[in-house]
Amino acid sequence: MENQRIKDIFSRYLQNKCSVEEAKELLDNFHSDNEEHLRQLIILELNRREPSGDDRKLESASEEVLAKIKKQIYRNHQNVPVSWWQANRWLRTGIAASLLIALGTWLYLSLSPVQSDKPTLRNQITADLKPGQNKATLTLPDGRRLSLDDQKNDQLKLLTGDAEISKTTSGQLIYQHSPGSEPGFTVFHTLETPKGGQYQIKLADGTLVWLNSDSKLAYPATFKSAGTRTVKLTGEAYFEVAHNPAQPFIVQTTGQTVEVLGTHFNMMAYENDDNQETTLLKGAVKVGFSTKSKILHPGQQAQTKLNSSEIYILSHVDTGKITSWREGIFTFDNSDIDDVMKQLSRWYDAVVIYQGEKPTVTFTGVISRNNNLSKVLEVLELAGGVKFKIEGNRIIVKR
Numbered sequence: 001m002e003n004q005r006i007k008d009i010f011s012r013y014l015q016n017k018c019s020v021e022e023a024k025e026l027l028d029n030f031h032s033d034n035e036e037h038l039r040q041l042i043i044l045e046l047n048r049r050e051p052s053g054d055d056r057k058l059e060s061a062s063e064e065v066l067a068k069i070k071k072q073i074y075r076n077h078q079n080v081p082v083s084w085w086q087a088n089r090w091l092r093t094g095i096a097a098s099l100l101i102a103l104g105t106w107l108y109l110s111l112s113p114v115q116s117d118k119p120t121l122r123n124q125i126t127a128d129l130k131p132g133q134n135k136a137t138l139t140l141p142d143g144r145r146l147s148l149d150d151q152k153n154d155q156l157k158l159l160t161g162d163a164e165i166s167k168t169t170s171g172q173l174i175y176q177h178s179p180g181s182e183p184g185f186t187v188f189h190t191l192e193t194p195k196g197g198q199y200q201i202k203l204a205d206g207t208l209v210w211l212n213s214d215s216k217l218a219y220p221a222t223f224k225s226a227g228t229r230t231v232k233l234t235g236e237a238y239f240e241v242a243h244n245p246a247q248p249f250i251v252q253t254t255g256q257t258v259e260v261l262g263t264h265f266n267m268m269a270y271e272n273d274d275n276q277e278t279t280l281l282k283g284a285v286k287v288g289f290s291t292k293s294k295i296l297h298p299g300q301q302a303q304t305k306l307n308s309s310e311i312y313i314l315s316h317v318d319t320g321k322i323t324s325w326r327e328g329i330f331t332f333d334n335s336d337i338d339d340v341m342k343q344l345s346r347w348y349d350a351v352v353i354y355q356g357e358k359p360t361v362t363f364t365g366v367i368s369r370n371n372n373l374s375k376v377l378e379v380l381e382l383a384g385g386v387k388f389k390i391e392g393n394r395i396i397v398k399r
Contacts, residue, residue: 010041127392129348129373132213134171136199141187141221148173148199161187163204163221175204177222186226192216193235196349205229206242207249210326213346214270223247236268238326241283256304257288265296266323273342278302279322287311328370332363337386341397348373355398361385 009025043059135149140160148156148167156167164176173191193199195214202208204222207229211217215235223229229249241249243262251258253269256276263283269276278287280296287294287302290309296302299319303312324331330347332340337359341352347369361383367376377388377395389396 007041128390129350129393131370131372132196132198132347132349134199135197136173136191136193136211138165138173139190139192141189149197160189161221162224165221171200173199173201175202175221177204177224186220188218188232189221190216190218194349195346203229203231203242205244205247205249208240210238212236212238212325233267233269235270236266236325238264238266238323240264255289255306258285259288260285266319274306276304276306277322279317279319281319281323324366325369328368330367330369330376332365332367334362334364336360336362337397340380341395344373344376344395349393351394353394353396355396357399359386359397359399 133149135147138146138148140146140158146156148171151167153167153171154169156165158165159178162178164178166174166176168174191199191201191211193211193213193215197213199211200208201211201217203219209217209231212235215237216233217237218232220226220230227247229244229247230252231250232252234253239249239251239260241260241262241264245261249260249262251260251267253267253276254271256269256278258265258267258278260283263285264281265283265285266279266281267277278285278296279301280298282298284298285296287296287304289302289304289311292309292311294302294311294313296313299316301314301317301322303314304310318333321331321333330343340363344350345352350373363380363383365379367379373395374390377390380386381388385399387398389398
């Protein structure tokens, strides 16, 4: 690749004019043993913005910026499974775009002179919000409520009915059938994550469930006395269902029923959303809604709307993008401001307030869910057309 082309793309990027594909091309060049070229581009930009004539100072500043970029590239590759990076072209492109956005942020903060009279997100923060973490509340059939984040890992041991409940060293909640006990009446336990929370549970049949923030899962302690394995979901969850042809696994939401034998799928059915989505990664599921039902195959998504009786099927959806929340990543694909703010509101337990006309900007890229809220908003602002302000637990959005 000619150095002049990279220089031109780099220049367009700093002016917020390069495309996502050009951003990926630029990042690929930085990955390909071309560190010296990146260093020279940074030095040129340093010298253009603030000529000093001090070569040693210039070299030192460029090394600092370069080290930050390399650290961020390394972190992002660690956070993304290798199989995704190799197989998912969209995700690679999104990561490229987000890393180049981060590069622009560092250049702006590192190379621009301090301007105290210029409004920035940094001086419009009264209290930053930390990212969500593993926290949930378990409600037992007798009405007892246990805050699981208050229970030390590997020390929670409960016996309820015909089930044993424990919490592993990694924080996963596990249900097991109690040896020697007789199946009793089917009573439901409820695992509930708040805004800013997530949790993982292993049900008594071996099914694994990842519960996203602001979600609720109701399930029997064991499935021994039932002909089906039925659970109830509000919010979003990812399921890896243990195979058992003799006892179908059923997930119920408001108006929708999904029946499986053994498969991997993601469901989103929040109370305040009219749309519900079921996305299949492996196996097959039957989606029922109103009086209709349809079979989903891997790579397909079923969409239903509460004001309609139809089931809409999308084929060849990007399942990695849809389930990236489980890997600690926000993934945006031409997402509008409402969709982005819903995700941030749930994860950071924040209230979103729009001031004036709502921005029409859209976002494409990936951002780590491990960042404080201010860092995420700084990156989003670079898309242009939107400004944010953090006041307590409120996100102020304006054009």
